[in-house]
Amino acid sequence: MSIPLFHNRPVTLLGAALACFALVACKPSGEQAADSAGSDTMAAAMAPAADTAAPAKPNDAQIAHIAVTANSIDSAAGVLAKSKAQSKAVKDFAQTMITDHTQVNKQAVALATKLGVTPEDNDVSQQLQSGAQTSQANLNTKSGADFDSAYIDHEVAFHQAVLDALDSTLIPNAQNAELKGLLTKVRPAIAAHLDRAKGIQKTLTSGS
Amino acid sequence: MLNRLLRRTATAMSIAVAVAASASCARRAAPRSHVVLMKDVGFQPAELTVDRGDTIVWKNEDFIPHSATARDASWDSKAINADSSWSFVAETAGRHDYYCVFHPTMRGTIDVR
Numbered sequence: 001m002s003i004p005l006f007h008n009r010p011v012t013l014l015g016a017a018l019a020c021f022a023l024v025a026c027k028p029s030g031e032q033a034a035d036s037a038g039s040d041t042m043a044a045a046m047a048p049a050a051d052t053a054a055p056a057k058p059n060d061a062q063i064a065h066i067a068v069t070a071n072s073i074d075s076a077a078g079v080l081a082k083s084k085a086q087s088k089a090v091k092d093f094a095q096t097m098i099t100d101h102t103q104v105n106k107q108a109v110a111l112a113t114k115l116g117v118t119p120e121d122n123d124v125s126q127q128l129q130s131g132a133q134t135s136q137a138n139l140n141t142k143s144g145a146d147f148d149s150a151y152i153d154h155e156v157a158f159h160q161a162v163l164d165a166l167d168s169t170l171i172p173n174a175q176n177a178e179l180k181g182l183l184t185k186v187r188p189a190i191a192a193h194l195d196r197a198k199g200i201q202k203t204l205t206s207g208s
Numbered sequence: 209m210l211n212r213l214l215r216r217t218a219t220a221m222s223i224a225v226a227v228a229a230s231a232s233c234a235r236r237a238a239p240r241s242h243v244v245l246m247k248d249v250g251f252q253p254a255e256l257t258v259d260r261g262d263t264i265v266w267k268n269e270d271f272i273p274h275s276a277t278a279r280d281a282s283w284d285s286k287a288i289n290a291d292s293s294w295s296f297v298a299e300t301a302g303r304h305d306y307y308c309v310f311h312p313t314m315r316g317t318i319d320v321r
Contacts, residue, residue, distance in 0.1 A: 096310045100272040103290065107271050188249035189272055192311040199312070 058122065058169065060176050064112045065119035066128070067170070067183065068105055070162055073132040074155075075101040080139060081151045089200050090148045097155070097193065104186055111182055145204070152201045159194035166190065239297075243267055244316065246274040246288065246308070251316035258298050259321050267293040274314065279305040 058066065078097035085091045112119055135154055142150050166187050174180035239261040245252040246268040258264060266276045266288060273287040276294065285294040287310070298304075298320040308314035 092309075100310075103272045185248065185270075189270070189311070192249045192313045195313045196311065 057173050058124065059120070060115075060174060060179050061117050061120035062122040062124070063170050063174055063179065063183070064108060064117055065121055065125045066165075067108050067186075068119055069125040069128045071101040071105040071108070073128060074158060075105070076132070077136070077139070077151070077154065077158075080136065081147075084139070084143065084147050085151065086144050087148050087204070089203065090152060093155070093196060093200055094151070096196075100189055100193070104189070107182060111178055115176060115178065117176075117179075149201075149204050152197055152204060155197040156194065156201055159190055159197060163187070163190050163194060239263065241265060241295075244276070245269050246276075246314070249274075249311050250314055251276075251308075254315065255317045255319070257319040257321065260298060260301055262320075263295050263297050264318060265293050265295040273310060274308045275310060276306050276316070277309050279307065284309075 075098050078094040078101070081094035082091055082098065085094060139147065139150055139154070166183060171180060171183045171187070174183055237259065240259070241263045242256055242258055242265070244256060244264060244266045246266055247270060249270060249272075251266075256264065266274075266285060268274050268288045268290055271290045273289050275287055276283075276285040276296070278284065282300075282304075283296055283306075285296070288294045298318060301320045304318040304320065306316050306318065
């Protein structure tokens with residue numbers, strides 16, 4: 001299997017985009033609405049930087065690691081939300097995140113085992129972990145309706161970032177056909193999670 | 209005498225044929241089975257027309273659980289795990305909208321004639 005390395009420096013657009021989700025998502029909803037910091041921060045992270053002319057090109061082992069890391073992070077966030085969320089809709093959503101992301105990880109690990117690929121830690125995965133810790137710490141300070149809003153804002157930003165990363169980096173760069181197939185099969189689930197999170201976000205914002 | 213017997217026999221046979229034909233018309237076609245795939249976080253086909261008494265089988269070909277849940281809550285598969293299926297006999301005529309409770313963007317319709 002061909003193992004291309006990251007182009008340029010390893011801290012890439014993908015890493016920046018995925019890592020910033022936590023900081024964006026943990027802003028209070030009102031604050032986000034007031035200054036649209038969420039979308040602005042995400043857009044800035046996705047924009048080409050002067051010293052990163054080429055997009056990230058992770059190899060298959062790194063893509064597998066990024067996929068497993070992202071799934072684990074969202075599953076863990078779901079566990080936290082299931083115990084802290086106030087609304088039934090948010091609790092139910094959290095349970096779906098736990099179930100689905102756990103299942104996706106099982107598939108990813110099974111495929112990596114079958115292909116004899118050892119998921120390779122990389123800067124993107126590490127940034128994801130770091131961002132998740134910040135996000136988790138922030139969510140831990142909240143309760144009740146504030147927690148529900150913060151968690152759902154987090155989920156909207158996270159799934160949007162993952163969807164963008166799948167489309168722009170992970171799927172196009174996957175070399176192995178089965179890995180590409182798995183990522184492609186996962187995509188509709190991520191899109192469905194994003195839609196459901198947006199729907200809940202709307203009801204929380206409107207207070208209904 | 210022979211003529212009268214023949215006439216009676218013919219009449220009886222005509223009645224029997226007519227009754228059989230009538231019964232045949234009234235009888236529905238044998239119930240059929242239809243498969244709806246749960247695939248790529250969607251129902252395939254999303255719209256299905258069936259006759260009363262037909263069976264609809266939902267097969268989950270994704271690796272995450274889905275459900276087939278009537279909008280009016282009259283039936284609900286609950287979670288159908290990967291590589292599993294659930295079936296339902298359509299007894300009530302009409303249009304039945306349903307969705308997946310876990311992924312509400314998955315929507316389908318069963319039209320029961």
